[in-house]
Amino acid sequence: MRAPELLPTPRAADLPAERLSGQRCVWCGKTATADLSARVSVVKGELLRWEPRSCSHCLCREAKRVYNIHITVCARCSHRDYCLDGKALYELGFPK
Ligand SMILES: [Zn+2]
């Protein structure tokens, strides 16, 4: 599943340590259950590699949000067909 990589996280520099470390959901601070893949951000002027994680609720909400933006800006997504990113976001945001 590649969709979690497509979800933008809050700015690393603004996050408390337990959200930065992946212990807690990067968006709401509850217990994290899903990996969002590694990111590289600038924190205090230095490059930091971090691995944000998320709770299932925020993961679904953010996937929906990004999917709805994606289908309006993606040239490959039309009413008949969707690109791989579009499909992955849809599966994540609208689980069956
Ligand atoms: Zn959350």
Ligand SMILES: [Zn+2]
């Ligand atoms: Zn697309």
